[in-house]
Amino acid sequence: MNLKRIFGTILTILGIAGLIYTAYLTVTLGENNQTLKTALVYGILGLVFFVSGIGLIKTTKDES
Template identity: 60%
Template sequence: MNLKRIFGGLLTVLGIGSLIYAAVLFVNNMGGANSVKILLTWGGLGLLFFVSGISLVRTTKDES
């Protein structure tokens, strides 16, 4: 197995989890500047992890 593919899959799963958590925060948002900062932080990290994980999986070649 390729270590880059495993790391890419892990990043993708972490990104999906962070995006789901950001969605839950958005639904339960009570307003205020602090909750908006937290929502943007989790959403940004989730998007960053997801995109980098998918990119890493796609660009890594399967060699056996």
């Protein structure tokens, strides 16, 4: 098992969870200014985690 691949998987899962939570906040809580800021922060962090996790998985080579 490669530690980088495991860390990439964890980052990807956290990114997906952040993006899903952003969608939930956007749909359910309406037009509150604080809610929109919170959703924006979670969305940006989720996107960064997701992209970095996918990049880490793709660039890590399998060595056996």
